[in-house]
Structures are given as structure tokens and as C-alpha cells.
Amino acid sequence: MKLFFTRYRTILLTGVSLAAMLVLLRWLELRFLIFDNAIEVYIGAIALLFTGLGVWLALKLTKPKTVIVERQVFVATNADFQLNETVLTELGISKRELEVLELMALGCSNQEIANRLFVSLNTVKTHSSRLFEKLEVNRRTQAIEKGKRLILIP
Amino acid sequence: MKLFFTRYRTILLTGVSLAAMLVLLRWLELRFLIFDNAIEVYIGAIALLFTGLGVWLALKLTKPKTVIVERQVFVATNADFQLNETVLTELGISKRELEVLELMALGCSNQEIANRLFVSLNTVKTHSSRLFEKLEVNRRTQAIEKGKRLILIP
DNA sequence: AAGACGGTCATACTTTCGGGTGATTTGTAC
DNA sequence: GTACAAATCACCCGAAAGTATGACCGTCTT
Structure with a gap:
């Protein structure tokens, strides 16, 4: 059980957070139906939430841009290495x-x-x-x- | 094949979970279209829009991650050691x-x-x-x- | 004399290593 | 098809390594 959790921790957490977000949306929806004057707040919350999601997604999925910084390094030439x-x-x-x-x-x-x-x-x-x-x-x-x-x- | 899977397990699973999320969103969207009025569609559009905004923000404002590449400068092979x-x-x-x-x-x-x-x-x-x-x-x-x-x- | 430097030692704390044990999976050889 | 080695992963625990800081003492320099 613990093994399973540690192995798929990232995926599980991702799933859980997504689920939580959906629940939150649903809840906001209900509140909105009751207090229908709060539409701007609702929209704002949605916007914030999904901006955050977008940032997270981008940070998670982007490959690091590589900036090559050249630095001189001394290295002994061991071209004659022959694995024993x-x-x-x-x-x-x-x-x-x-x-x-x-x-x-x-x-x-x-x-x-x-x-x-x-x-x-x-x-x-x-x-x-x-x-x-x-x-x-x-x-x-x-x-x-x-x-x-x-x-x-x- | 199996090697490929084990090596890129995290990436594959992340991809799969994202796909699942998209399917879920799509399903929710359809539900909204069928059963409810257009407000949810609007909300969905907002969500998408701001997700995009978040991605854009993150990509725009994130500092590029630097990868330092060391250029090798070859130095004579010292078979007999001479302290530098x-x-x-x-x-x-x-x-x-x-x-x-x-x-x-x-x-x-x-x-x-x-x-x-x-x-x-x-x-x-x-x-x-x-x-x-x-x-x-x-x-x-x-x-x-x-x-x-x-x-x-x- | 004052200051810089190298060498010595200490305490307290965090992180990494290494040993021991057990388990599953997978590919290969018999 | 089973037996076996290689590769994978987990958990625990104690030892070693590394960080941070402060201190003392010679020697050499200015």
C-alpha cells in the first residue's frame, strides 16, 4: 500500500488536486445559484483558479530552455582507456x-x-x-x- | 518496448491523466450544453481562456533554466605526475x-x-x-x- | 603592534552513505 | 517451464560525511 503510494505519488496528487478543483467549482456554482448577484466574484474566482492551473501546467510540462554557458575546463586526455x-x-x-x-x-x-x-x-x-x-x-x-x-x- | 515504458513511465502516465482530464472536461461541457443554459459554457470559456493566460504568463515570465555545458580544453597526458x-x-x-x-x-x-x-x-x-x-x-x-x-x- | 593566514579543535545540526533484509519482475539458459 | 541472475524497489538504522559557526594559537608581514 505504502509502496503503491510512493510510486505513484505525483499522479495521485495531481488527480486529487484536480478533483478538489472540480468540487470547488461545483460549490461555487451552487453558491452562485443562491446568491445570484455574485456573478462577478464567481467569474473572478474562475479566472484566478484557471490562471493558476495554466501556470502550473506550463511550469510542469515545459522542457528547460538550455542556455549554453561555455566554461574552460582542464581535462587529462585518457584516450588510451581500454576497459578491462x-x-x-x-x-x-x-x-x-x-x-x-x-x-x-x-x-x-x-x-x-x-x-x-x-x-x-x-x-x-x-x-x-x-x-x-x-x-x-x-x-x-x-x-x-x-x-x-x-x-x-x- | 517494456523498457521504453519503464523509462518514461512518469511522462506517459502524466500524459494519460491529462488526456483523461480533457475528456472529463469535454463531458462536463456536453452536460452543460444539454441540460443547462449558456452560463456554464461561458464559464467554461473563461476557464479555458485563463488557463491559456496562465500558460502564457508562466512561459513569458519564467527565467530560462540554464544548463551549463563545460567545454573541454585538452591538456597533455601526464603519464608521470607533475603537480600543477x-x-x-x-x-x-x-x-x-x-x-x-x-x-x-x-x-x-x-x-x-x-x-x-x-x-x-x-x-x-x-x-x-x-x-x-x-x-x-x-x-x-x-x-x-x-x-x-x-x-x-x- | 595589528592584522592576515594557516592550522588546530569543538559543538550542533542536517544530509548522505552504507549495511541488512526482503520482495517482485524480467529475460535467459537449461 | 523452471531455475537463475540481473534489475528493480522498499524500509530501517546507524555511521559517515558535510555545513555552519566560533575559538585559539603560531608565524609572517606591514
Whole structure:
């Protein structure tokens, strides 16, 4: 139950808020029928409400406009990186685990890795902890160091 | 196919729920047309209009979200490590801070660094936190990555 | 002498990590 | 068609990491 809620939280909340809005509309409609001199207030409320809805929709659905800000960065040329697949198979490290390791080495937090791989934070934790077992380390920094030594990452 | 679904689940479901909402609105509109007078149609038009206004407002007034793209400037591959002292002095990184960075890159925890340098855990935290400021990073993994790129550590 | 700087340490607090456990689903190999 | 590995996700809890702030003490400079 809790699982279901966390998984579809956004959708549920969206649904609930829409429903609430409809109820509110209905209520306003009833009030309007009773006090029929309040039409301007009613219209105003509607306008406000749906302006808000529009803003929300736009913010929710727009893709971020990308403004490219160039910044010079020093980078060591590791063009000679050749993944050591032998070690990879020997240690039984899966594709996904390697991806996690790569992102770790770039300095990503677990949450950032989760966002990039389109999986949950818990999944990343599972991957990383399996990875640590296979690399026989306890920390992500050690994993990065060992990964570089074993040529699993550039 | 299934992969596609899982990856874009949120987006798909959002789309579906929006579609459902539109259908609902359409249905309500029809009800109004059939059973009631034109006032509801009017209200509906207002709602639509102001939803549009909201969208327009949001799009017009929202600051563009900036995505910083780093342009890579290649630097000679240093097979044998040669500390980049220029960057070191430019960023104002002290000797002690560099030592902490080196040990971090070896995978040491703060406590281990403290033991190795014969200082307290809190001191290591202070050093690392100053280091992060100077390197403009938030995590030790990012510090390691940037340190390697700037050739502060091998 | 005053100030800047680097190094040291502390307290208090928040966030992130990592370990442990259990579960479902899916694709593949047998 | 079942057995298995890989991938996914959840929950709990304690440890580690990181933030913010303040303080003290040498050394070096002006």
C-alpha cells in the first residue's frame, strides 16, 4: 500500500488536486445559484483558479530552455582507456553496476545517479552495495580508486 | 518496448491523466450544453481562456533554466605526475588541504585521514570543507575528480 | 603592534552513505 | 517451464560525511 503510494505519488496528487478543483467549482456554482448577484466574484474566482492551473501546467510540462554557458575546463586526455573486461567478468560486475561506478567516479551522489539512470535511489543503493562487495571495498571513494586501478573506469 | 515504458513511465502516465482530464472536461461541457443554459459554457470559456493566460504568463515570465555545458580544453597526458602548482596557488589551496585531498583520493575516510595526519576528526572536516569551497564542489568524490583533472593529484 | 593566514579543535545540526533484509519482475539458459 | 541472475524497489538504522559557526594559537608581514 505504502509502496503503491510512493510510486505513484505525483499522479495521485495531481488527480486529487484536480478533483478538489472540480468540487470547488461545483460549490461555487451552487453558491452562485443562491446568491445570484455574485456573478462577478464567481467569474473572478474562475479566472484566478484557471490562471493558476495554466501556470502550473506550463511550469510542469515545459522542457528547460538550455542556455549554453561555455566554461574552460582542464581535462587529462585518457584516450588510451581500454576497459578491462577480464577483471569485470572475474569479479562478476554487471553492466548496471559498472554504470553506477562510472557515475560515482564523476562525483555524482546516489540521488544524482538515480536521476541519470531513471531508477530510484534505493536501486542505486542496491547496485552500489553489490559493487562494493564485488570490489571488496566499503566506501565509494575506495571503489573509485580500485576501479581506476583495475581499469574499469578511465 | 517494456523498457521504453519503464523509462518514461512518469511522462506517459502524466500524459494519460491529462488526456483523461480533457475528456472529463469535454463531458462536463456536453452536460452543460444539454441540460443547462449558456452560463456554464461561458464559464467554461473563461476557464479555458485563463488557463491559456496562465500558460502564457508562466512561459513569458519564467527565467530560462540554464544548463551549463563545460567545454573541454585538452591538456597533455601526464603519464608521470607533475603537480600543477599554478592552479594550486590560484585556488589558494594550502599544503594541509592538499594532503587531505590526496588521502581522500586513496579512499580514506575522514577518521583514517585524521589518524594518518595525527590530527582530530574535526580538523580533517575543516580542511576538507575549505578544500571543497576552493574547488567549488560539494562532495569528496567530486573533489577527487576535479583534483585529478586539475592535476593536483595523480 | 595589528592584522592576515594557516592550522588546530569543538559543538550542533542536517544530509548522505552504507549495511541488512526482503520482495517482485524480467529475460535467459537449461 | 523452471531455475537463475540481473534489475528493480522498499524500509530501517546507524555511521559517515558535510555545513555552519566560533575559538585559539603560531608565524609572517606591514
